[in-house]
Amino acid sequence: MIENPFTYALELFSGANRSLGQFATDPHWGSVVEWARFEAWRRAGDAARIGEAKVNIEPVADGTAGLPYATGFKVRLTHRRTTLGESVFSQTWFDQLARDASATRVAQGELKAGETFYFKLLAYPRPVDAPAKASTIEVVEIWQPIPLKMSDLQSLTAQATPVDDPHPDDVPVFIPHHVIEETATMTEKAGANETGSILIGHLRCDPGTRQIAVVVTAIIPAKHVEASRDSLTFTAQTWSDVDAALTLRQSDEIILGWAHSHPGKFWCNPQCSAERRRECAYMKPFFSAHDRTLHETVFSKPFHIALVVTNTDVGMIHSLYGWQRALIHPRGFHILNSNRPSTAVAAKTGDPTHEKTCPITAS
Ligand SMILES: [Zn+2]
Numbered sequence: 001m002i003e004n005p006f007t008y009a010l011e012l013f014s015g016a017n018r019s020l021g022q023f024a025t026d027p028h029w030g031s032v033v034e035w036a037r038f039e040a041w042r043r044a045g046d047a048a049r050i051g052e053a054k055v056n057i058e059p060v061a062d063g064t065a066g067l068p069y070a071t072g073f074k075v076r077l078t079h080r081r082t083t084l085g086e087s088v089f090s091q092t093w094f095d096q097l098a099r100d101a102s103a104t105r106v107a108q109g110e111l112k113a114g115e116t117f118y119f120k121l122l123a124y125p126r127p128v129d130a131p132a133k134a135s136t137i138e139v140v141e142i143w144q145p146i147p148l149k150m151s152d153l154q155s156l157t158a159q160a161t162p163v164d165d166p167h168p169d170d171v172p173v174f175i176p177h178h179v180i181e182e183t184a185t186m187t188e189k190a191g192a193n194e195t196g197s198i199l200i201g202h203l204r205c206d207p208g209t210r211q212i213a214v215v216v217t218a219i220i221p222a223k224h225v226e227a228s229r230d231s232l233t234f235t236a237q238t239w240s241d242v243d244a245a246l247t248l249r250q251s252d253e254i255i256l257g258w259a260h261s262h263p264g265k266f267w268c269n270p271q272c273s274a275e276r277r278r279e280c281a282y283m284k285p286f287f288s289a290h291d292r293t294l295h296e297t298v299f300s301k302p303f304h305i306a307l308v309v310t311n312t313d314v315g316m317i318h319s320l321y322g323w324q325r326a327l328i329h330p331r332g333f334h335i336l337n338s339n340r341p342s343t344a345v346a347a348k349t350g351d352p353t354h355e356k357t358c359p360i361t362a363s
Contacts, residue, residue, distance in 0.1 A: 001054045001055065002029070002033065002054075002055045002056075002057070003054065003055065003056040003057070004029065004056075004057040004126070005058065005125060005126050006057070006058060006059055006073075006123040006124060006125060006126060007024065007025075007123070007124050007126050008025050008027065008059070008070075008073075008094070008121065008122065008123050008124075009022045009023060009024050009025060009068075009121075009122045009123075009124065010022065010023045010025055010094060010097060010098050010101055010119045010120070010121060010122070011023075011119060011120045011122060012098065012101060012102060012105065012117055012118070012119050013117060013118040013119065013120070014110070014111060014115070014117055015115065015116050015117065015118075017118075020102075020105045020110055020111065020117070021105075022122065023101040023104075025094065025097050025101075027094070027097060029057060030300075031296075031300065031323075031326040032057070032075055032087070032089055032093070032325075032326045033055055033057075033075060034300070034301070034302055034326070035075075035087060035302050035323065035325060035326040036055070036075035036076075036077060036085060036086075036087040037050055037053075037055075037077065037085075037143050038301075038302035038303065039085055039087050039302075040053075040077050040084045040085025040087075041145070041146075042171065042212045043085060044084055044085060045210060046084065047145035049079040049082075049084060050077060050079075050084055050085075050143060050145075051143045051145065052079060053077040053078060053079045053084050054077070054078050054079070055075060055076070055077055056075070056076045056077075056078065057073060057074075057075050058073060058074060058076075058123075059072075059073045059121075059123035060072045060073060060074055060088060061123075067123060068122040068123055068124055069120060069121070069122060070091070070121045070122065070123045071090065071091055071121070072088060072089050072090040072091050072092075072093065072121070073088075073089055073093075073123070074086055074087065074088045074089070075087050075089070087325065089325050089326065090325075091119075091121045092327065093325065093326060093327060094119070094121055098117075098119040101119075102117055105117075146203055146254075146301075146303070147202075147203070147252065147254060148202075148203050148204070148205045148212070149202040149203070149204050149205070149252065150204070150205050150206075150207045151204050151205075151206070151207075152206060152207070152208070153172070153204060153206040153209070153211055153213050154206070156174055156204075156213070156215065156334075156336065157172075157334070159336060159337060160174055160334035160335060160336050161334065161335045162332060162333075162334050163318070163320075163332060163333055163334065163335060164319065164320070164330070164331070164332040164333065165332045166331070166332030166333060166334060167331065167332060170322070170324065170331055170332070171212055171213060171214055171303060172211075172213040172214070172333075172334060173213070173214045173215075173216070173305055173320060173322070173331070173332075173333040173334065174213060174214070174215045174216065174333070174334045174335075174336050175199075175216045175307070175320075175333055175334070175335055175336065176216060176217070176335075176336045176337055177335055177336060177337045178337075179199070179216055179218065179219055179259075179307075180318055180335055182219055183197065183219060183259050183261070183307065183309045183318070184309060184316040184318075186221060186261065186309075187261035187263070187309045187311050187316060188311070188316075190261060190263065191263065191266065192263050192266035193263065194231065194232045194260055194261050194262065194263065195221075195222075195232075195260065195261045196221075196222045196232045196234065196258060196259065196260040196261075197219040197220060197221045197222050197258065197259045197260075198219065198220045198222060198234075198238070198242050198255055198257075198258055198259075199216050199218075199219055199255070199256045199257045199258060199259055199305065199307065200216070200217060200218055200219070200220060200242070200245070200246065200249075200253040200254065200255055200256060201214070201215050201216040201217040201218070201253055201254070201256045202215050202217065202252070202253060202254065203215075203254070203256075203303060214256055214303050214305060216256055217251070217253055218249075218253075219259060220241060220242050220245045222234055222238040222241070222258075223237075223238075223241065224237035224238050224241070231288075231290050232260050232294075233294075234258075234294075234298070242255065255299075255304075256303065256304065256305060257299050257304045257305035257306055257307070257322075258294075258295075258298075258299060258306055258307070259306070259307035259308070259309065260291070260306075260307075260308060260309070261308070261309045261310075261311060262282070262285075262286070262308060262309070262310045262311065263311045264280070264282040264283045264284075264310045264311055264312050265277075265282075265283065265311055265312055265313050266311070267280075267282040268280040268282045268283060268313075274313065277313055278313065278314075283310065283312040283313065284310070284317075285308055285310050285317055285319035285330070286308075287306070287308065287321050287328065287330070291306065291308070291321075292328055295321070295328055296328070301323075302323045302326075303322075303323075304322065304323065305320055305321065305322040305331075305333075306320070306321040306322065306328075307319075307320055308320075308321065320332070320333045
């Protein structure tokens with residue numbers, strides 16, 4: 001059961017602090033409820049009670065101005081008066097809705113496209129007789145506990161190399177070195193086109209600490225993707241290949257996410273100098289609007305991850321993206337069975353020796 005007794009609005013302001021009016025929002029709460037359930041589950045276990053828990057969504061009042069001004073909202077799970085977990089989401093969660101709202105003011109000439117604007121979050125009690133909206137009903141779905149494999153995580157950590165400073169609050173992600181190499185080879189072979197694959201593996205739980213980790217075991221190359229120079233679409237054939245591979249492998253693996261490449265060195269202007277190419281945005285890891293839409297639609301579970309391989313003039317850069325409080329963020333991970341840091345890792349961390357010695361040829 002979901003209790004969501006408030007409606008939320010955004011008040012937009014121009015850079016000169018001029019109010020551009022209030023906009024009602026109709027957020028999709030599914031991802032925040034899913035996140036709150038996942039967090040409660042990974043911290044407290046107890047899948048059965050989380051499945052039955054009452055979900056309450058309410059604003060966090062602005063400490064100075066008070067309601068209706070809010071700094072965010074919280075999602076609380078309770079089971080027979082016992083709180084199983086509470087997740088707090090900041091106003092940042094509304095950034096995209098604010099961007100969408102700003103489009104009408106751009107169309108009316110009150111804001112310029114690309115101009116910086118600000119917004120305040122407002123929360124109003126929902127009228128008692130207001131009909132439930134589709135987005136309120138949407139989240140009333142049965143929570144499915146995720147299959148877990150019990151195993152010691154300390155031994156995994158001992159043989160892993162951290163990349164991009166994994167945050168202690170995030171679910172740790174372990175990717176074997178052979179997956180890093182296979183995705184780099186696929187990227188190299190694809191040349192100027194994007195290439196993709198599905199990441200499979202397990203959610204592992206340490207029997208001692210109850211800590212949960214995402215452990216990738218393999219990739220299933222998506223042979224039937226529709227790949228072009230700047231986007232990638234998985235087809236129905238990809239999913240039947242994945243199902244067949246999971247059945248064949250008989251290892252109880254699940255889909256953990258996806259990997260795809262950005263052929264940055266082919267996107268960058270070939271007329272530019274080596275120095276300018278090195279500064280080119282395409283040579284740096286990013287998650288495009290198309291990547292975001294695909295991840296939100298297909299890989300919406302809180303533990304789903306996206307590995308991006310950027311093909312640059314100085315080698316491959318592996319970077320990881322994942323869910324954090326129901327938003328997609330860059331995140332750290334661990335490479336398993338890596339005896340040496342790969343070239344990609346050295347390049348990403350900006351190792352000056354690598355930068356100096358890497359043979360860069362001007363086009
Ligand atoms: Zn992409």
